[in-house]
Amino acid sequence: MTSELVLRPATPDEIPALLALWARAAKGTSITDDAAGVAALLARDPQCLIVAAPADDPGRPIGTVIAGWDGWRCHLYRLAVDPDRRRRGVGAALLAAAEERFIALGGRRIDAMVLDDNELGHRTWKAAGYRPEARWSRWVKPLTA
Ligand SMILES: CC(C)(COP(=O)(O)OP(=O)(O)OC[C@H]1O[C@@H](n2cnc3c(N)ncnc32)[C@H](O)[C@@H]1OP(=O)(O)O)[C@@H](O)C(=O)NCCC(=O)NCCS
Incomplete structure (x- = not known):
């Protein structure tokens, strides 16, 4: 399967298709899962949203990951694969x-936020070499205009 796969940066015209993919494939929702949120991401870093598509239909996203680099840390978000394309x-x-x-950007370590009850996600992260750091928890403050 992977040999028949194209990996490429997302383009602004496919934002609706990406939101639809996340609605059926991603785990949970994110505060930035809307057209304005994804457009702002692509404007900030056009290379960071990596799309997987079939080689014979490269315009059709079947998987994504956001590989965010802020100059200091490497963060992964929105790892999701279409349910009927999984385990390939x-x-x-x-x-x-x-x-x-x-690595090309000079990053030193990758972080991913993973829900504690996402067993499927845990298996995937572990298989790729990630390990949890249980002493941390996430602290947040939503911003209002
Ligand atoms: C997690 C997810 C992205 C994995 O995508 P995928 O394309 O199926 O993953 P892969 O086929 O590349 O699997 C890689 C490895 O992860 C592990 N793995 C993945 N899915 C697994 C499953 N259902 N059972 C056991 N191991 C699994 C295996 O070790 C697998 O390697 P193998 O097939 O050679 O044994 C996909 O299941 C998904 O979209 N889940 C919902 C969203 C989600 O939870 N995202 C992570 C958020 S933190």
Whole structure:
């Protein structure tokens, strides 16, 4: 399967298709899962949203990962693969592409936020070499205009 896969940066014209993919494939929702949120991401860093697509239909996203680099840390978000395309190496290929990007940018370590009850996600992260750091928890403050 992975040999028939194209990995490429997302384009602004496919934002609706990416939101639809996340609605059926991603785990949970994110505060930035809307057209304005994704457009702002692509404007800030046009290379960071990596899309997997079939080689014979490269315009159709079947998997994504956001490989965010802020100059200090490497963060992964929105790793998701279409349910009917899973377990064929797409997720692993997306993580490998993200890792390649981070290394090229000079990153030193990758972070991912993973829900504690996402067993499927845990298996995928572990297979790719990630380990949890249980002493940390996430602290947040939503911003209002
Ligand atoms: C997690 C997810 C992205 C994995 O995508 P995928 O394309 O199916 O993953 P891969 O086929 O590349 O699997 C890579 C490895 O992860 C592990 N793995 C993945 N899915 C697994 C499953 N259902 N059962 C056991 N191991 C699994 C395996 O070790 C696998 O390697 P193998 O097939 O050679 O044994 C996909 O299941 C998904 O979109 N899940 C919902 C969203 C999600 O939870 N994202 C992570 C958020 S933190």
